[in-house]
Amino acid sequence: MNIVEFAKILNLSIGTVSRALNDRAEVSPKTRQMVLEKAEELGFVRNTNARRLVIGRNYMIRIECPTSTHILSDRYLVELARGVEEVAGAHGYDLLLHLGTHRSDAVDVQEVDGLVIVAGSETTADDIRRLTQKGRTPAVVIAWATPLDFPAASYVCLDTLPGVREALECLASLGHRRIGYIGSGQPGQRLRDAFPRLMAEAGLTWDPALAREAGTTPDDGCRAALELLALSEPPTALFARTDVLASGAVQAVSQLGKTVPGDVSVIGHDNIEAAALVNPPLTTVAINIPDVAVLAVKALLAMITEKADPITLTVGTHLIVRRSCGPASS
Amino acid sequence: MNIVEFAKILNLSIGTVSRALNDRAEVSPKTRQMVLEKAEELGFVRNTNARRLVIGRNYMIRIECPTSTHILSDRYLVELARGVEEVAGAHGYDLLLHLGTHRSDAVDVQEVDGLVIVAGSETTADDIRRLTQKGRTPAVVIAWATPLDFPAASYVCLDTLPGVREALECLASLGHRRIGYIGSGQPGQRLRDAFPRLMAEAGLTWDPALAREAGTTPDDGCRAALELLALSEPPTALFARTDVLASGAVQAVSQLGKTVPGDVSVIGHDNIEAAALVNPPLTTVAINIPDVAVLAVKALLAMITEKADPITLTVGTHLIVRRSCGPASS
DNA sequence: AATAATTTCATGAATATTGTCGAATTTGCC
DNA sequence: GGCAAATTCGACAATATTCATGAAATTATT
Numbered sequence: 001m002n003i004v005e006f007a008k009i010l011n012l013s014i015g016t017v018s019r020a021l022n023d024r025a026e027v028s029p030k031t032r033q034m035v036l037e038k039a040e041e042l043g044f045v046r047n048t049n050a051r052r053l054v055i056g057r058n059y060m061i062r063i064e065c066p067t068s069t070h071i072l073s074d075r076y077l078v079e080l081a082r083g084v085e086e087v088a089g090a091h092g093y094d095l096l097l098h099l100g101t102h103r104s105d106a107v108d109v110q111e112v113d114g115l116v117i118v119a120g121s122e123t124t125a126d127d128i129r130r131l132t133q134k135g136r137t138p139a140v141v142i143a144w145a146t147p148l149d150f151p152a153a154s155y156v157c158l159d160t161l162p163g164v165r166e167a168l169e170c171l172a173s174l175g176h177r178r179i180g181y182i183g184s185g186q187p188g189q190r191l192r193d194a195f196p197r198l199m200a201e202a203g204l205t206w207d208p209a210l211a212r213e214a215g216t217t218p219d220d221g222c223r224a225a226l227e228l229l230a231l232s233e234p235p236t237a238l239f240a241r242t243d244v245l246a247s248g249a250v251q252a253v254s255q256l257g258k259t260v261p262g263d264v265s266v267i268g269h270d271n272i273e274a275a276a277l278v279n280p281p282l283t284t285v286a287i288n289i290p291d292v293a294v295l296a297v298k299a300l301l302a303m304i305t306e307k308a309d310p311i312t313l314t315v316g317t318h319l320i321v322r323r324s325c326g327p328a329s330s
Numbered sequence: 331m332n333i334v335e336f337a338k339i340l341n342l343s344i345g346t347v348s349r350a351l352n353d354r355a356e357v358s359p360k361t362r363q364m365v366l367e368k369a370e371e372l373g374f375v376r377n378t379n380a381r382r383l384v385i386g387r388n389y390m391i392r393i394e395c396p397t398s399t400h401i402l403s404d405r406y407l408v409e410l411a412r413g414v415e416e417v418a419g420a421h422g423y424d425l426l427l428h429l430g431t432h433r434s435d436a437v438d439v440q441e442v443d444g445l446v447i448v449a450g451s452e453t454t455a456d457d458i459r460r461l462t463q464k465g466r467t468p469a470v471v472i473a474w475a476t477p478l479d480f481p482a483a484s485y486v487c488l489d490t491l492p493g494v495r496e497a498l499e500c501l502a503s504l505g506h507r508r509i510g511y512i513g514s515g516q517p518g519q520r521l522r523d524a525f526p527r528l529m530a531e532a533g534l535t536w537d538p539a540l541a542r543e544a545g546t547t548p549d550d551g552c553r554a555a556l557e558l559l560a561l562s563e564p565p566t567a568l569f570a571r572t573d574v575l576a577s578g579a580v581q582a583v584s585q586l587g588k589t590v591p592g593d594v595s596v597i598g599h600d601n602i603e604a605a606a607l608v609n610p611p612l613t614t615v616a617i618n619i620p621d622v623a624v625l626a627v628k629a630l631l632a633m634i635t636e637k638a639d640p641i642t643l644t645v646g647t648h649l650i651v652r653r654s655c656g657p658a659s660s
Numbered sequence: 661a662a663t664a665a666t667t668t669c670a671t672g673a674a675t676a677t678t679g680t681c682g683a684a685t686t687t688g689c690c
Numbered sequence: 691g692g693c694a695a696a697t698t699c700g701a702c703a704a705t706a707t708t709c710a711t712g713a714a715a716t717t718a719t720t
Contacts, residue, residue: 690692
């Protein structure tokens with residue numbers, strides 16, 4: 001049934017019905033009420049495509065997420081999508097999903113009003129340029145640390161330093177003085193570089209001898225931890241760049257017949273699902289994804305509806321305290 | 331730019347341009363070629379809404395997923411979405427995401443050609459009826475074990491028994507005879523009921539004294555395992571209904587000063603991310619989500635494009651062997 | 661072999677799809 | 691009758707597609 005038939009049944013003109021359905025003022029309250037009731041009763045729904053064609057808007061935003069090398073793990077991706085959908089949905093927008101590489105061409109823009117782009121570690125400014133049709137489609141990019149070099153988009157940057165700062169302050173307050181750093185190689189570069197400064201800010205001194213670059217597996221973390229704990233002046237606490245490495249570090253401690261947090265404290269990063277399940281549950285650095293989603297969508301909607309200028313925001317991480325940290329052993 | 335302007339630039343009629351773009355036979359190859367090239371060059375894209383309005387199809391399927399009580403964890407949800415997008419995308423369909431409860435009303439059908447509905451444990455046949463507009467919209471439901479009572483939809487059922495059967499056979503072949511069962515309460519009912527039969531099929535005898543219903547946390551699993559291991563004739567292997575419970579069971583074993591898999595073997599269920607990170611990495615029962623996605627979308631596309639009748643398929647779980655199982659200790 | 665007749669083919673014009681919105685018109689009320 | 695509120699009318703959005711047209715190509719006829 002289309003609006004013509006529907007209007008005929010109601011003995012009203014198409015225009016009146018349309019206005020009633022659009023909640024416009026020029027229609028009498030009783031008429032509106034009647035139209036709404038009848039629509040419900042007869043199951044009449046306007047044709048979305050015709051509607052969008054006429055009003056020239058799609059009420060649709062697409063969320064773009066690369067397959068490989070996520071900033072956000074799958075778990076966070078769902079959380080992000082949920083948040084995005086919630087606030088976008090409240091404004092009448094649908095969410096279109098596009099997983100898979102940013103490089104794929106066949107992305108019919110024209111059918112969305114805006115883009116939420118989750119940048120992977122390999123995403124470049126050129127990718128954003130192409131995805132946004134040279135900036136013609138409003139877009140907000142979820143990026144690590146700093147915006148990409150494409151100023152027509154808005155950015156929500158994920159800054160991991162605040163949470164790490166908290167972590168170090170937490171360790172410092174527990175009396176730890178020698179803190180080991182287990183890195184994950186390439187992607188963690190920025191944190192690695194900032195680590196000495198963060199240590200200083202927490203009133204600690206940075207000893208380069210206590211840093212190891214590990215890989216990505218628990219075993220990598222375990223090996224690095226064993227090395228550090230075998231030093232003549234071993235650290236009393238370990239900070240690992242990822243929870244996976246941290247879980248390996250925990251294993252290393254128990255291999256040495258010691259306990260976490262009794263003998264050694266461990267802090268991870270990312271708050272993966274497993275972090276709460278490891279024994280002991282891991283104190284870790286996390287980011288509030290719903291916050292990110294809300295900020296991103298708000299920025300995007302402002303660009304779409306008010307032609308607002310692109311903005312750059314930063315969301316910091318924070319510490320989640322579980323049971324893997326305790327007072328420094330003397 | 332719309333097709334009118336575009337046709338004017340090309341000195342062709344709208345009809346010819348449209349035909350060329352739609353790859354229809356009635357247009358000469360040179361003309362088509364020219365149109366395609368020029369479209370690329372001038373960046374002309376047809377208006378999706380007008381297009382869909384005219385052809386009466388949306389080329390869009392929506393994936394429906396309830397917030398609470400997933401059949402599939404978030405991780406699997408992304409995997410499912412990826413699979414769905416891949417095969418649906420290959421047929422020109424976009425993927426619309428709808429997370430949140432199935433109960434929410436404001437779901438403008440009319441704008442999608444089909445639905446992939448992930449049933450939660452609370453989803454009812456009535457929910458499906460409403461979502462599909464009494465069956466008017468083609469739909470495929472991802473459900474546990476058996477179809478819901480709404481035959482207008484297709485079903486891909488997730489059957490956990492095959493993987494559990496494999497698990498028990500694996501334990502039997504390692505010499506285990508007494509196997510403990512740690513359940514998760516309500517949702518695991520079906521497996522619970524089938525467990526004695528599966529035991530028998532693996533050549534084992536079922537002892538009701540070795541069953542405990544735990545909750546959902548690692549601690550629940552730990553407690554249940556401690557109880558079982560304190561029996562006068564304790565089990566030599568533990569099957570836990572979820573990996574979370576299994577991780578608790580592993581903790582229980584080490585609390586008793588014993589090791590997994592040296593003294594006690596443990597098998598989990600679900601293959602959550604953490605399963606591979608626990609120490610030792612957990613042997614567990616998993617389902618192949620990409621398979622599920624592919625089957626679901628194929629069934630759905632058949633319903634959409636060929637008006638195929640709804641079908642019911644079943645995908646079974648399988649065992650993933652890691653390092654938490656070993657020969658029975660004597 | 662040449663001309664007429666017929667078929668094939670590409671193209672153009674017109675119409676259909678469904679809803680929105682500004683302008684014009686009707687209705688109601690004083 | 692005049693004014694305001696409510697309603698109707700008609701143009702418009704962008705594309706697919708049917709039907710008609712003209713040209714070219716093929717066949718038939720003598």
